[in-house]
Amino acid sequence: MMTRPPLHTRRHVLIGGVLSLAAPQLLQAQTLPEEPQAPVRHNVSSFSSQDWRDHFDDLGKGAILCDTISRALHYWSADESDYRVYPTSVPRSDELTKRGYTKIVRKRVGPDWTPTASQKERFGWTYMPPGPDNPLGTHAMYLDWPAYLIHGTHDTRKIGRQSSDGCIGLFNSAIAELFEITPIGTQVRVI
Template structure:
């Protein structure tokens, strides 16, 4: 009879693999964000909840966006109903930071700058104004909502997508927000659930 025994060497090897593999995965994400985004969408599309715009809005208006904070997905319908898209998102870290209800897109900006809100500065005194660029938490594009300080925006940190990682906003991959930005007119109705 051939019995397998677990040796100290096996345990050390398993521990080393547990440390090295996540670091390798993070490095791969940093080097290939477009491939990470495609892989993320393929792996998580089954977890997105299906929605029909009629369950949330009386008409499509200029366009309609539904941000589902539970399934961490943003749904977009064009004003004529011919275009439907779904994007993976980051969502607020806590219920206290999550605003729900109806609003609309009131302003759009390519290369947004970012200023922390008063409550953010209170919680994080080291947070300062950031001009557009690779360190800016709003990524490459921002669509401002009718609620002050709430934004649908991109992120340079692809690890945030699919997680509770924002301070209240809805974040998308930079390539996704660029696409959504182009097709979304100001006045598009938005609901966060």
């Protein structure tokens, strides 16, 4: 007559099996280097605060820093009482990225969009009225560089990526907030 092993023995076998599967991960976790790894600067978790003094002589009407490496927009109010950081989309390539100093010269709620000549040629894009398909989203702030804007996007997959033809894109909720607090004449630096 065959006897069954006691229940506690089966439990021990099951627990031992689970522990043997988990052991490599436990050992690996114990052997990780104690030194922190260099931060990855290509996602939201790479945001770090900036000091406006590293980029501007004074705050003037306010200041915006667009960091294309960490894909973040930093905003400072004129009296330095308000500092905000927003995740952005950035240009697809260095050739499309204009860097330097500029300023906000115009703002528009519900912008329409006319593609540049190269966009028409490359993609066949045509004029787009305001609305949910408009690539400029719900709000746009125009820079004194022709065809360069800070604007919203309805395609939230673009934020945090190299996805624009030169503009800085924000979530629609973020551009609406920034739009309200940013006066015309605010200085902008793109790095």
